[in-house]
Amino acid sequence: MSSRGKVITLQEVADRAGVSRMTVSKVLRGAGNISAETRQRVKQAADELGYLPNNLAGSLSSRKSRMVAVIIPSISDIVFSEVLSGINATLRPRGFQTFIGESGFDPETETELIRAMLSFRPAGILLNGGMARSADAESLLARRTCPAIQLWDCDRRALDFSAGPSHEEAGHLVARHFLERGRRRIAYVGAELDKDLCARRRHLALKSSLAAAGIDLLSVTAEDRPRQAVTGRFLTEQLVRTHPGIEAIHFLNDAMALGGLSYLHDAGFPVPERISVVGFNGTSLANAVRTRLTTIDLPRTEIGEKAAQALLQMIAEESVPDVWRAPLALVQGNTTRPDK
Structure with a gap:
């Protein structure tokens, strides 16, 4: 479990900068007739100490905050919205x-959100674990004074508690599913x-599992396109045009898998007889079309619930484990054949 820092006060900033507490307050509020040299000295002292203004000072001076900060990659993505539902259902x-x-x-957006949210002195902060976090964000989190929870990932242990699946396990699970069905061109x-x-971790796990079986994984990815059905369709068309002998495809998520399926059906590729398809997330999209998608399912709402429960325990100063590992299940649909 990671440690939390102490609250840096205005007086500490004033002492570091060699000015009065009132001068620090004016500089940080952008008020008063303060010289540029003094403003720079105060801001440098605040940065060096890791000072965060308390935006709830006064209104919450007599009681603890009842607000919890949550940062997720996308509000519109059903995966993260279901995690959020679990959080709210537990905290409210x-x-x-x-x-x-x-x-x-x-x-960078995450860093600014962390900075802004911590300035409100929340009771806790919950963040998605699947991001390349900036050095500034890591520094802000190291100086926080509230519990911090990692969502959606248990492979990389971080913060006070992690709730999520093993993405490495998911990649290995898909590889085994394809291999058991005799697929070699994947x-x-x-x-x-x-x-x-x-x-990325799921992708690398899939690649390493196949390599252990003597199979080279063919990867078609796009860094400048959204993780949506339209991208799945576009990349699948590129894939089968350049590699017509492909036998199985694992998609980043269910939305991209449905886009890929739409192209395969339109182009006359029988699924799963000719090409097998597996998605990820187990969302309602897997059952949204006539051909039911084979996918990796995981308890998204429960991830949010477990994260929120751990936060409540930490607020109550109760001990909690470092991690809750969400169970994974490969749900057999119509896009892969039953086991041989």
Whole structure:
């Protein structure tokens, strides 16, 4: 479990900068007739100490915050919205409310959200674990004074508690599924792997499992396209045009898999007789078309619930384990054949 820092006060900044507490307050509020040299000295002292302004000073001076900060990659993505539902369903009956930030898998956006949210002195902060976090974000989190929870990832242990699946296990599970069905020419189709570390970890696990069986994984990815059905269709067309002998495709998520399926059906490739397809997430999209998608399912709402429960325990100063590993299940649909 990681440690948390102490609250840096205005007086400490004033002492470091060699000015009065009132001068520090004016500089940080952008008020008063303060020289440029003094302003620079105060801001440098605040940065060096890791000072965060308390935006709730006064209104919460007599009681602890009941607000919890949550930063997720996408509010519109059903995967993260279901995790958020689990968080809210657990926290609200206990009198806590969430305020939400959307990072878009962008490290700089996440950093600014962390900075802004911590300035409100929340009771806790929950963040997606599948991102390449900036050094500034890591520094801010190291100096936090509240519990911090990692969502969606248990492979990379971080912060006070992690709730999520093993993405390495997911990659190995897909590889085994294809191999048990005699597939040898296997491809991966994904997007934004430079931003999504969890997806990248699944991809690498799939690749290593196949390599152990003497198979080279063919990967077709796009870093400048969204993780949506339209990208799945576009990349699948590229894949089968250049590698017509492909026998199986694992997609980054269910949405991209459905886009790929639409192209395969339109182009006359029988699924699963000619090409097998597996998605990831187990969302309702897997059952949204006539051909039911084979996919990796995981308890998204429960991930949010477990994360929120751990936060409540930490707020109550109760001990918690470092991690909750979400169970994975490969759900057999119509896009892969039953086991041989």
